[in-house]
Amino acid sequence: MADVPYKSINPGVMHSCGHDVHAAILLGAVFALADMRDAIHGDVKFIFQAAEEMPPGGAIALVEAGVLDDVDQIFGLHVFLMTKTGTVGFSYGAMTASSDLFDLTIKGRGAHAMAPEQSIDPITIGTEIIQSINNMIARRVAPT
Secondary structure, eight states: OOOOTTOOSSTTOOOOSHHHHHHHHHHHHHHHHHHTGGGOOSOOOOOOOTTTTSTTOSHHHHHHTTTTTTOSOOOOOOOOTTSOTTOOOOOSSOOOOOOOOOOOOOOOBOOOTTOGGGOBOHHHHHHHHHHHHHHHHHTTSOOO
């Protein structure tokens, strides 16, 4: 077991992934807000989205179960490796849109090296698709 200050007090229990961080942060927020409950007017819910890393994730189940029916505002949190330790970044509106998986079949036709114009080269086609997708994103979304 690693000898680090954030290790579990129960040997062999710490999974040490982002979910541990999210659980610790949520519990910290629960304790902090509990200490100031007299100053809070209204109800506060603390929600974990189950299976957030696996499409379609648990958000649909939360909505269908009515967990958000009486919610006026929601604040989401996620840990990002790019954010410097000890700092907090934020964004208004939608953020962290999911990635999607898809299968793409490219059908080609081989040809002799002396007559490449007779081929339909799937490698070249695949390369063009990848470059085009990258260019669509790069020309619409700032890298920062």
